[in-house]
Amino acid sequence: MDIIEHYLYTKEHEWIDIDGKIGTVGITDYAQSALGDITYVELPTDGTDVEQFEQLTSIESVKSASDIFSPISGKIEEVNEELREDPALINRDCYEKGWIARILISDDDETSNLLTADEYRSYLESLDRNDPGESSDE
Amino acid sequence: MNPYIPNTEQDVASMLATIGVSSIEDLFVDIAPRHAPVSFDLPPGLSEYEVMRRFTALAGKNSQGLVPFIGGGYYDHYVPAACPALISRGEFFTAYTPYQPECSQGTLQALFEFQSMICTLTGMDVANASLYEGGTALYEAMMMAIRITGRRRVVIDGGVSPIYRKIIKSYTHNLDFEFVESPVAHGQADVAALSRLIDQSTAAVILQNPNFFGAIDDHAAIADLAHSAGALLIESVYPISLGLLKTPGAMGADIVTGEGQSLGLPLSFGGPYLGFIAARRKYIRQLPGRIVGQTIDTEGRRCFVNTLQAREQHIRREKATSNICTNVALCAVQAAIFMSLIGKNGLVRMAQLNLDKAEFARQEIGRIPGVEVKRSAPVFNEFAVCLPKDAGDVAEAMIAHGFAAGFPLGRYYPGMERYLLVAVTEKRSREEIEAYARALKTVLES
Amino acid sequence: MDLIFEQSVTSRQGFGLPISDVPVKASLPSRYLRETPADLPEVSELDVVRHYTRLSQLNFSVDANFYPLGSCTMKYNPRFTERVAGMPGFSDLHPLLPQLKGGERYVQGALEVLFESERWLCEIAGMKAFTLQPLAGAHGELTGVMLMAAYHKAKGNRKKFIIIPDSAHGTNPASAAIAGYDIVSVPSDRNGVMDIEKLAEVLTPECAGLMMTSPDTHGVFNSRIDEISRMVHAVDGIMYYDGANLNAILGRCRPGDLGFDVVHINLHKTFATPHGGGGPGAGPVGVSARLEPFLPVSRVVRCSDGTYALNYNYPDSIGYVASFYGAFGIVIRAYAYMLMLGGDGLKQTSAHAVLNANYLRSRLKEAYYLPFDRVCMHECLFSASRQAQRGVHAIDIAKFLIDRKIHPPTVYFPLTVKEAVMIEPTETESKATMDGFVDVMLEADRLSRIDPSSFKSLPRTMPISRPDEVKAARELKVNYFSGESKA
Structure with a gap:
């Protein structure tokens, strides 16, 4: 799974790339791979306020629909209009062209609630270990 | 005794040995003796022949042979023999929801055809694969409008079926919605009253065409009123009338629903019936229930699948657009077969026959002294007449003459006790209509 | 085509x-x-x-194929019930006839069918009264939750949420949410039944009720069900029984006796009415005495002179949930089926439904992983997790079965088990048919060891191969007359 070193992450598999007061938000490689072929992104409305870890939007694939949570509180400055026509952008390039929204951050301190790349990497490993599926019988 | 259990005693013994228990009862270990039924007092089973005899007797207790002039949204249209014959094929009859598209293309393609027919009939862009019936379909349309607009006020015209309005009220009784009813004026929707009731908090305006009194109208002006307030227009329609009438799509409706019983389904004492819903393309994601979409297989061949399933309850659970799981697929296929048989020109001719016969009946009934036929609005195949006596009493007396004479409007509209709603389909012959008028005259004179 | x-x-x-x-x-x-x-x-x-x-002819069906679709009870639909429903005395009957003055006289046979069907269902489920109005299982659920809400409102109870086990059908939370409640989910324990300690943690006075399927979608009957009823009743919560799996317990126990206050029954499952490619179904709802005043109107009553009538005069009723008296054409088939089987036949039904499921469980458990390795009820829940490790997933095994003219079991449900394969043979299938199915399932397992990649091109024998569902969802062509649409 790809992880970008200088991004921050949530346990719900969203990422945020912070540049000054603006955070660009998307979903991680793990999330897009788990969702499979994305068929629809319900884009949030720009200008609205979001709270950290509250629902930002939702993403649909053929047989699943996932809520996407905001990694940070703030006002939505811009949404990625390209996803309207081409939701698969997230599958192809989840960390760059497949961004979902840019948020004007209202509270910098909230970044302490997020995971660093290393922390997220260990979190993913812990998920694999706790997989409730039966271990190999071979 | 259950005649449909094939396993013999030998089979059972061998299966129990494989499982490793000594009796079937051992498999019910989790149901403790304290869970045993307090009572299970049911008679022993019967043979097929005995059951048939009992139902023949029961059917005989229902009136048969009454000539129906009763409608109210449910009509005595002819059902071509090919409809039930095709629908009885086990491959349609005993299949389930097409979860596995490779072994259910029959149901999927038939439902895609049904959706397409509903679209062309109503003048809309998209339709789903059916809902339970006309009344619950209207409720789903209303909920759809509430989701789309984020508003909670709904304006319903008094000409919408009172049965449908009762359903909507039951479902939303516990929820925070505001309902406003707009009374009809001279049999039609009252545009002036509606324009006062539609405001910036209105999610939808709900109309019916023809309305419950049988009156037809063009709701384009009301559609404009609704749209200028940011509200949606929902139309409930009677499919046979769309052989002739202006489509809700052409009037500017956003969501269209209706009862599809008239499309080749028997009256069957209230069901199973067929709800349908169609909408403008931009609202497809808010359309409830199953939707069949076209795609291709790995070799590029056209095929069909259930699509947009991510909106549905089996994936979205409490966030689903609706709790609907199955629809009435078989009834939808039956309607598709009916629409194929009747065809493009056939539907126009059938609608014209309904129109002609209803007009003839209006004239015949209108000649009876003391009877006033309402002519303030044009009608399709159903119309209200004002009688010199209580319409309920008259309808009761007409049964003795062999007629289900119509529906007394006083039951749902206080103050209209002398009004009878009379429906005339293509099946009513000139002789039946003339005999009806004679019987009505006799009843009114007595 | x-x-x-x-x-x-x-x-x-x-x-x-x-x-x-x-x-x-x-x-x-x-x-x-x-x-x-x-x-x-x-x-x-x-x-x-x-x-x-x-x-x-492009469809699989119970009439032509083994159809062990878990939780759907795809049993044989007796042909004679079609003739019953099609009798002109029933099929031509206008639903507004009994609403005319004195009109009930002309529909006595139909009203008797409704009255007697309700009576049978009351005795089978141990409930005080039934309404036949709901037109499908999910419609019955919504009706049941509306009854719950009406009860709490009448008592002045302030209730906020409904508890639903994680193994429940998706319709349960969807129905409860549409009726205005929040959902609290409770996980299953290692035996596959609802974790009673976890239930105790979330059971507060704001709980409106608990919705349960029993046996649940893991195929397990919760033997502590009476205890759970007492816990929920202690906070004046309503116990809701989802009757999807009633086939397993016919004549063995009754939801009413176990403390359930509301029950919906899927006539198209337990009572053998046709599934029709996805409806029409029917979802009658039964209630205990404390919920009876709220039942939808109309209700069928038997008068002192032995005639039947429709009564609309129940001031506390939630009103109409459908236009008329239910899916009459379906109810009459179920009634005919009940008359044919009688009490003994119904009890035999559950016996053989459970026997058949346990037979398949025993025959397949060497090759397929059993997440809950214990006696099951009418369906057995496997996981294709072993095969998945070889690259062959539940969906691939489903396509393998299709090539052998067997309708696949329910796959990927319940959501609580990865690679779920849920098999419900029903009582109407013979040992020979099931042995044939086992052979194919074992062959799929063997092939998953030898040549896992061969599954990806299955099915090969059908009129179509696997459809592109992503294209369908992205392009959304749902109407022949209009082009692909971006919505």
Whole structure:
């Protein structure tokens, strides 16, 4: 799974790339791979306020629909209009062209609630270990 | 005794040995003796022949042979023999929801055809694969409008079926919605009253065409009123009338629903019936229930699948657009077969026959002294007449003459006790209509 | 296959209409008329018969195939019930007839069918009263939750949420949410039943009720069900029984005796009415005495003179949940089925449904992983996790079965088990049919070891191979007459 070193992450598999007061938000490689072929992104409305870890939007694939949570509180400055026509952008390039929204951050301190790349990497490993599926019988 | 259990005693013994228990009862270990039924007092089973005899007797207790002039949204249209014959094929009859598209293309393609027919009939862009019936379909349309607009006020015209309005009220009784009813004026929707009731908090305006009194109208002006307030227009329609009438799509409706019983389904004492819903393309994601979409297989061949399933309850659970799981697929296929048989020109001719016969009946009934036929609005195949006596009493007396004479409007509209709603389909012959008028005259004179 | 529209030939007719016998030709002002006729097909009757016959042949069905679709109870649908429903005395009956003054006299046979069906269902489920109005299982659920809400409102209870186990059908939380409640989910314990300690943690006075399927979708009957009822009743919560799996317990126990206050029954599952490719179904709802006042109207009553009538006079009723008296044509089939089987036949039904499921469980458990390795009820829940490790997933095994003309079990449900394969054979299948199914399942397992990649191109013998569902969802062509649409 790809992880970008200088991004921050949530346990719900969203990422945020912070540049000054603006955070660009998307979903991680793990999330897009788990969702499979994305068929629809319900884009949030720009200008609205979001709270950290509250629902930002939702993403649909053929047989699943996932809520996407905001990694940070703030006002939505811009949404990625390209996803309207081409939701698969997230599958192809989840960390760059497949961004979902840019948020004007209202509270910098909230970044302490997020995971660093290393922390997220260990979190993913812990998920694999706790997989409730039966271990190999071979 | 259950005649449909094939396993013999030998089979059972061998299966129990494989499982490793000594009796079937051992498999019910989790149901403790304290869970045993307090009572299970049911008679022993019967043979097929005995059951048939009992139902023949029961059917005989229902009136048969009454000539129906009763409608109210449910009509005595002819059902071509090919409809039930095709629908009885086990491959349609005993299949389930097409979860596995490779072994259910029959149901999927038939439902895609049904959706397409509903679209062309109503003048809309998209339709789903059916809902339970006309009344619950209207409720789903209303909920759809509430989701789309984020508003909670709904304006319903008094000409919408009172049965449908009762359903909507039951479902939303516990929820925070505001309902406003707009009374009809001279049999039609009252545009002036509606324009006062539609405001910036209105999610939808709900109309019916023809309305419950049988009156037809063009709701384009009301559609404009609704749209200028940011509200949606929902139309409930009677499919046979769309052989002739202006489509809700052409009037500017956003969501269209209706009862599809008239499309080749028997009256069957209230069901199973067929709800349908169609909408403008931009609202497809808010359309409830199953939707069949076209795609291709790995070799590029056209095929069909259930699509947009991510909106549905089996994936979205409490966030689903609706709790609907199955629809009435078989009834939808039956309607598709009916629409194929009747065809493009056939539907126009059938609608014209309904129109002609209803007009003839209006004239015949209108000649009876003391009877006033309402002519303030044009009608399709159903119309209200004002009688010199209580319409309920008259309808009761007409049964003795062999007629289900119509529906007394006083039951749902206080103050209209002398009004009878009379429906005339293509099946009513000139002789039946003339005999009806004679019987009505006799009843009114007595 | 061509669509019916593509077979259309201008002016061809499929159905002859009579020439008008009335001396009137009516016309309407043009502003009320459509500009062009609907583009219905122009085909002959033979075209229609052949088209829909051929379409039907593309389906698997209980009549032609073993159909062990878990939680759907795809049992044989007796043919004679179709003849019953089609008797003109029933099929031609107008639903508004009994609403005429004295009109009930003309529908006594139909009302008796409704009354007696309710009586049978009351005895089977141990409930005080039934309504036949709900038109499907999910519709029954919504009705049941509305009854719950009406009860709490009448008592002045402030209730906020409904508890639902994580193994429940998706309709449960969807129905509860539509009726205005929040959902609290409770996980299953290692035996596959709802974790009673976790239940105790979330059970507060704001709980409106608990919705349960028993046996649940893991195929397990919760033996502590009476204890759970007492816990929920202690906070004045309502116990809701989802009857999807009633086939397992017919004559063995009754939801009413176990403390359930509301029950919905899927007539198209337990009572053998046809599934029709996805409906029409029927979802009657039964209630205990404390919920009876709230039942929908109309209700069928038997008068002192032995005649039947419709009564609308229940001031606390939640009102109409459907236009009429339920899916009459389905109810009458279920009633015919109940009469045919009788009490003994119904009890035999659950015996053989459970026997058959346990037989499959025993035969398949060497090859397939059993997440809950214990006696099951009417269905057994496997996981294809072992095969998945070889690259063969539940969906691949499903496609393998399709090539062998067997309808696949339910896959990927319940959500609580990865690679779920849920098998419900029903009582109407023979040991020989099930042995044939086992052979195919074991063959799939062997092939998953030898040649896992071969599954990806399955099915090979059907009119189509795997469809591109992503394309379908992205392009959304749902109407022949309009192009692909971005919504």
